[in-house]
Amino acid sequence: MKVTTVPVKTYITKSKIPGAGYVINPYVGCPHQCLYCYAEFMRKFTGHTEPWGEFLDIKMSQSILHPAQLFHQHVLLSSVTDAYNPFEQKYQITRRILRQLVDCQAYVSILTKSSLVVRDADLLRRLPGCEVTFSLATADESVRKCIEPGASSVPERLKALETLHKAGIPTAVMAAPLLPGISDFRAIVRAALPYTRTFRFDSLNMRATFQHKLMDFVELHYPQLLALYNQIYLQGDTSYWTQLAEQIRAYGAQQGVCVEIFFGRKSSFSFAKTPDAKPNPAVSPAGEPQLF
Numbered sequence: 206m207k208v209t210t211v212p213v214k215t216y217i218t219k220s221k222i223p224g225a226g227y228v229i230n231p232y233v234g235c236p237h238q239c240l241y242c243y244a245e246f247m248r249k250f251t252g253h254t255e256p257w258g259e260f261l262d263i264k265m266s267q268s269i270l271h272p273a274q275l276f277h278q279h280v281l282l283s284s285v286t287d288a289y290n291p292f293e294q295k296y297q298i299t300r301r302i303l304r305q306l307v308d309c310q311a312y313v314s315i316l317t318k319s320s321l322v323v324r325d326a327d328l329l330r331r332l333p334g335c336e337v338t339f340s341l342a343t344a345d346e347s348v349r350k351c352i353e354p355g356a357s358s359v360p361e362r363l364k365a366l367e368t369l370h371k372a373g374i375p376t377a378v379m380a381a382p383l384l385p386g387i388s389d390f391r392a393i394v395r396a397a398l399p400y401t402r403t404f405r406f407d408s409l410n411m412r413a414t415f416q417h418k419l420m421d422f423v424e425l426h427y428p429q430l431l432a433l434y435n436q437i438y439l440q441g442d443t444s445y446w447t448q449l450a451e452q453i454r455a456y457g458a459q460q461g462v463c464v465e466i467f468f469g470r471k472s473s474f475s476f477a478k479t480p481d482a483k484p485n486p487a488v489s490p491a492g493e494p495q496l497f
C-alpha cells in the first residue's frame with residue numbers, strides 16, 4: 206500500500222447527491238478493496254497508476270473552507286472513499302473534520318463499512334443531526350472476505366451498529382450492492398434489525414472497471430449463477446430486480462421496518478434529527494428516474 210500525504214485547500218465539495226448538499230472525502234483511494242468498487246474512476250482524476258486499492262492519499266488541510274456556509278447544511282462523509290478506512294485510526298483526518306463540523310453545527314451523514322466510526326460517538330452526539338449508515342452487501346462473513354477484504358467483518362459492523370444505537374446515535378443499514386443470487390436481503394435485515402429500523406437497498410450496477418473481477422468471483426464460487434448474471438447484465442432483463450423489490454417490500458412490511466429501494470436511481474441520504482433540528486427538505490430524490 207502506497208500512502209502519501211497531499212496538501213489540499215479544502216475538504217469540502219458541493220454535491221449533486223440527493224439529500225447531501227456537500228460531500229467530504231478525506232482520502233483519495235480506499236484500502237477496503239471492494240470487488241465492486243465504483244470509485245476506481247478517481248485514479249484517472251488523480252494521476253495514480255497503481256491498482257485501485259493499493260494507494261491512499263491522505264488529504265491535509267488546516268480547515269474546511271467557509272465553515273459559516275455549513276451551518277445546518279447537509280454533509281455526506283463520504284462518496285468515493287471510506288472515511289473510516291484502517292489508516293484513519295492513525296491519521297485521524299475524519300475525526301478532525303468532524304470536530305469542525307460540530308463547530309459548524311452541520312447535519313452529517315456517514316456511510317461506512319468500518320467499525321472504527323464508534324470511536325467518534327462523542328462528536329456525533331454533539332451534531333444537530335446525524336445518521337451513521339453501515340453498508341452491508343452480505344451478512345455472510347465468508348462472502349464478505351471475498352468481496353470486501355479490507356473492510357470490517359460483518360460481526361464487527363453489526364457490533365458497531367449496536368454500540369452506536371445504544372449510544373443514541375441514529376443508524377441505518379444500506380444493503381448494497383445486492384449481488385444477484387448471492388446477497389440474502391432477509392439475512393441482512395435479520396442481523397441488523399435489533400439496532401436499526403431503517404434499511405435501504407440498492408442493486409449491483411455492473412461497471413466495466415470491475416466487471417472482470419466480479420464475474421471471475423461469480424464463476425469461481427457460484428458457477429450456477431452465470432446464466433442469471435448474463436440474463437441481467439448482458440440481456441438487460443430487469444425482471445429480477447422488479448421481483449426482488451416486491452419481496453423486499455413485503456418482508457419489510459412483515460418486519461415493520463422502514464424500507465427504501467434505490468434500484469435504478471441514485472441513492473439519497475436522509476438525516477435523522479435530534480428534536481431541535483430542522484427538517485431536511487432535500488431528502489426526496491425528486492427528478493430521479495424511479496424504476497421501482
Ligand code: SF4
Binds near residue numbers: 236241243
Ligand atoms: S468502501 Fe466504498 S470506496 Fe472503499 S473500496 Fe469499498 S466501495 Fe470502494
